[in-house]
Amino acid sequence: MAQTGVRIVAAGHYAPAAILTNEDLEKVLDTSDQWITSRTGMKRRHVSSADEATSDLALAAARRALANASLKPSDIDCFIVATVTPDYVFPATACIVAAKLGAKDTAAFDIEIACSGFIYGLTVASSLVRSGIFRRVMLIGAETLSKLVNRNDRGTAILFGDGAGAVILEASAADSFLSSELGSDGSRPEILRVPAGGSRKPLTPSAWDAGEQYIYMEGREVFKFAVTKMIAVTDSALRKANLTHADVDWLIPHQANKRIIDSAAKYLGMSNDKVIVNIHEYGNTSAASIPIALSEALASGKIQPGNVIVFVGFGGGLSWGAVTWRWVA
Numbered sequence: 001m002a003q004t005g006v007r008i009v010a011a012g013h014y015a016p017a018a019i020l021t022n023e024d025l026e027k028v029l030d031t032s033d034q035w036i037t038s039r040t041g042m043k044r045r046h047v048s049s050a051d052e053a054t055s056d057l058a059l060a061a062a063r064r065a066l067a068n069a070s071l072k073p074s075d076i077d078c079f080i081v082a083t084v085t086p087d088y089v090f091p092a093t094a095c096i097v098a099a100k101l102g103a104k105d106t107a108a109f110d111i112e113i114a115c116s117g118f119i120y121g122l123t124v125a126s127s128l129v130r131s132g133i134f135r136r137v138m139l140i141g142a143e144t145l146s147k148l149v150n151r152n153d154r155g156t157a158i159l160f161g162d163g164a165g166a167v168i169l170e171a172s173a174a175d176s177f178l179s180s181e182l183g184s185d186g187s188r189p190e191i192l193r194v195p196a197g198g199s200r201k202p203l204t205p206s207a208w209d210a211g212e213q214y215i216y217m218e219g220r221e222v223f224k225f226a227v228t229k230m231i232a233v234t235d236s237a238l239r240k241a242n243l244t245h246a247d248v249d250w251l252i253p254h255q256a257n258k259r260i261i262d263s264a265a266k267y268l269g270m271s272n273d274k275v276i277v278n279i280h281e282y283g284n285t286s287a288a289s290i291p292i293a294l295s296e297a298l299a300s301g302k303i304q305p306g307n308v309i310v311f312v313g314f315g316g317g318l319s320w321g322a323v324t325w326r327w328v329a
Contacts, residue, residue: 005175006129007328008167010071012064013295014057015046015163015282020146022158029154036158037280041258045161045283047146053087055096057164058142061291062097065138065166073101076168077134079108080125082117082141082287084316085148086110097140107134114192115254115315116182117141117287118165122311122323123180125169130177140166141287148194150214159256160215161283165291178308178324179240181233184317191218191225192316226256229320230264234312237322245269247308252297254313255279255289264312276302286315305329 021044022033036042048057058081066073079101081094094108113120118141125137142164151157196212197203203213230253238244245268253261258279265275276293285292290311297303305327312322 004130004132005172005177006126006169007172007174007176009170010065010069011165011167011291011295011298012061012066012068013163013165013292014060014064015292016048016052016057018047018049020045020047020161025158028151029157031154031158039259040159041277041279042158042283043280045146046163048144048162052144054083054085054142054144055087055093055100057144057162058093058097058140058166059100061142061164061166062101062138062140065168069168071136071168073098073103076103076106076136076138078128078137079103079106080111080121080137080139082111082113082121082139083143084112084114084117084286085144086112093142094140113315113317113319115256115284115286115289116313116317116319116321117315118290119311119313119321119323120182120319121287123182123321126177129169129171130175136168136170138166138168139291140164141289141291143286143288145215145284145286148213148215150211153214155219156215156217159284161285163282163285163288163292165288165295167291167294172328174328176325176328178243178326179237180321180323181236181240182321183229183233184319186317188318191221191318192216223257223260225318226260226314227263229314230260230312231267233320233322234264234268234310237310237324241324243308243324248310249307250274250276250297250303250309252276252290252293252309252311254315255282255293256284256314303327
C-alpha cells in the first residue's frame with residue numbers, strides 16, 4: 001500500500017433545536033446562572049427530543065459535511081462514529097448512519113472512549129488514509145448525553161448537552177497530520193462513569209432505582225486530572241512534531257470547562273482570540289465538542305491554509321490525547 005498524506009476537506013455540525021439554559025436550571029436546582037457561568041463558562045445546552053437518537057444527530061452533521069465538500073455518500077470509503085451514547089449496545093451507530101446515507105455496504109465502526117473520542121478517531125482515521133487503506137473517511141463525534149444525566153444531580157446536570165460534528169478526511173499530496181499523543185489510565189473508573197448498564201453491573205431494577213443508569217463524576221478529581229493532562233499531552237504532541245508553543249496558531253480543546261481551557265491556553269502562551277471556545281452555547285458534548293468547534297471555526301473563516309492547530313481532549317477512561325495538524329486547503 002502506498003503511503004500518502006491526509007487532509008480534512010470539510011466539516012459540518014448539528015445540534016438539536018431544544019435549548020436548556022442556566023435560567024431553566026435555576027428553576028429546578030439549587031444553582032444560579034452566575035454560579036454556573038463562573039465555574040464552567042456554560043450558558044446554554046442543546047437537548048435532544050425523546051425520539052431523537054445519536055444516529056439522527058450524526059446523520060444531520062454528516063449530510064452537512066458532505067454538502068460542504070460537494071461529495072456524495074458513495075464517495076466515502078469508511079464511516080467512524082465516536083460516541084458513548086450509541087443508539088444500541090449493538091449494532092454500531094456508524095453502521096446505522098452509513099445505511100441511512102445510502103452507503104450500507106461501506107465499512108463502518110464506532111469508537112467508545114468518551115470525551116477523547118474525536119482525538120482517538122482522528123488518529124485512527126488519519127492512519128487509515130495515510131496507509132492507503134481508504135481514500136476517504138468520515139469521522140463523526142456524536143452524543144445525546146442529556147439522556148444519561150440525572151436532573152437532580154447539580155454536579156452533572158449543568159454540564160452536558162447534545163450535538164454532533166463530522167469531518168471528511170481524504171488522501172492528499174500534502175500531509176496535514178503532524179503528530180498524535182494518546183494515553184489512558186483505567187485504574188480508577190469510578191471517578192467518571194455510568195455505574196450500571198454494562199457486563200460488570202447489568203441494569204437491573206434495583207440499579208435503576210438507585211439511579212446507576214446516570215453519569216457519575218467526581219468533579220474535583222476530574223478537574224485536577226484534566227488540567228494536568230491537557231498541558232502534558234499537548235507538549236508531548238508538539239515535541240513529536242518538532243514544534244514549539246510559538247508555532248501553534250489555533251488551540252481547539254475539548255469543551256468541558258472554561259477554567260480548564262483557560263489554564264491550558266495560559267500555559268501555552270496563547271491569547272484568547274487563538275483559542276476556539278463555544279462552551280457557552282453547547283456545554284460539554286463529549287466526543288462531539290471538538291468537531292463542532294472546528295466546524296464553526298471553518299465556517300467563520302478563522303482557519304487558513306498553513307495554520308498549525310492543536311486538537312486536545314480528555315475524558316472517561318480516564319483518557320487523553322492531542323493531535324497536531326497543519327491545515328491544507
